[in-house]
Amino acid sequence: MIQKLSGAVAIVTGAGSGLGAAIAQALAAEGAKCALAGRRREPLQAVADAIGAAAGEASVIPTDVADEAQVAALVAETIHTFGRLDVLVNNAGLMRPASLTQTSTALWDEILNVNLRGAFLLCRAAWPHLRHSRGQIINVSSMAAVQGYLDEAAYCASKHGLNGLTEVLALEGKPHGIRALAVCPAAVETPLWDQDAPADVRRRMMKSAQVADLVRWLVTAPRNLDFGPVIVRNFEDPWMQ
Numbered sequence: 001m002i003q004k005l006s007g008a009v010a011i012v013t014g015a016g017s018g019l020g021a022a023i024a025q026a027l028a029a030e031g032a033k034c035a036l037a038g039r040r041r042e043p044l045q046a047v048a049d050a051i052g053a054a055a056g057e058a059s060v061i062p063t064d065v066a067d068e069a070q071v072a073a074l075v076a077e078t079i080h081t082f083g084r085l086d087v088l089v090n091n092a093g094l095m096r097p098a099s100l101t102q103t104s105t106a107l108w109d110e111i112l113n114v115n116l117r118g119a120f121l122l123c124r125a126a127w128p129h130l131r132h133s134r135g136q137i138i139n140v141s142s143m144a145a146v147q148g149y150l151d152e153a154a155y156c157a158s159k160h161g162l163n164g165l166t167e168v169l170a171l172e173g174k175p176h177g178i179r180a181l182a183v184c185p186a187a188v189e190t191p192l193w194d195q196d197a198p199a200d201v202r203r204r205m206m207k208s209a210q211v212a213d214l215v216r217w218l219v220t221a222p223r224n225l226d227f228g229p230v231i232v233r234n235f236e237d238p239w240m241q
């Protein structure tokens with residue numbers, strides 16, 4: 001099989017579970033060497049082991065994306081280990097449902113710091129290396145970036161912000177050959193829903209591997225193609241019987 005990302009290096013954040021784990025495995029199957037980032041080492045190591053067992057290559061770099069120094073260290077260690085950076089997948093994210101009045105300032109900051117500030121910090125730190133490689137940024141956003149949901153003030157604000165950031169990255173990146181795009185899934189069956197959706201609803205959601213296939217397709221798409229926010233929804237609403 002021809003591996004379209006052979007020789008390429010990717011950073012995937014939130015790579016220890018759900019969408020991030022599936023995206024890292026999909027990119028690794030396409031030949032990309034992957035730097036796996038997230039706060040907890042154990043789940044990252046399990047994903048790295050799975051990639052290794054499938055003849056891929058991955059390194060584990062525990063990182064809190066909300067911490068500027070840790071983000072700088074993630075990029076530096078990736079370059080030290082693999083020598084280059086071609087693809088940045090900002091996927092780390094938090095969702096904590098709360099009505100507006102139940103949203104404490106601390107909760108607001110926690111969600112914005114990971115979902116939006118973290119992506120900003122990583123894009124800025126990775127930018128010189130992406131300029132060098134004429135690389136790509138995939139921001140894992142959400143349907144919550146294009147519409148509102150009850151009890152999701154901070155989450156919706158963070159994802160709307162992420163799409164806005166992505167639009168600017170696409171503009172600023174174009175003269176340097178950097179392609180930036182946002183992928184906006186509706187509900188996907190991942191640990192994100194552990195506390196917030198019953199088992200039968202979760203079963204009807206689209207699967208991480210399906211979104212990861214889409215991301216793999218986008219990353220390997222011909223470079224004369226450009227993409228606005230890529231929305232992917234469940235054909236039938238998983239919340240409806």
Ligand SMILES: NC(=O)c1ccc[n+]([C@@H]2O[C@H](COP(=O)([O-])OP(=O)(O)OC[C@H]3O[C@@H](n4cnc5c(N)ncnc54)[C@H](OP(=O)(O)O)[C@@H]3O)[C@@H](O)[C@H]2O)c1
Nearest residue numbers: 014017018019038039040064065092093142187188190192
């Ligand atoms: N599931 C859905 O329905 C859905 C739909 C649309 C968009 N999304 C987006 O998809 C992305 C992945 O979510 P998921 O559904 O796969 O849920 P998930 O399994 O809970 O994944 C979230 C990941 O983010 C990591 N993370 C959280 N805070 C972090 C931090 N400060 N620094 C680094 N990593 C951090 C977590 O690892 P650690 O806890 O170890 O740090 C975890 O691996 C999120 O951005 C989410 O908003 C999900």
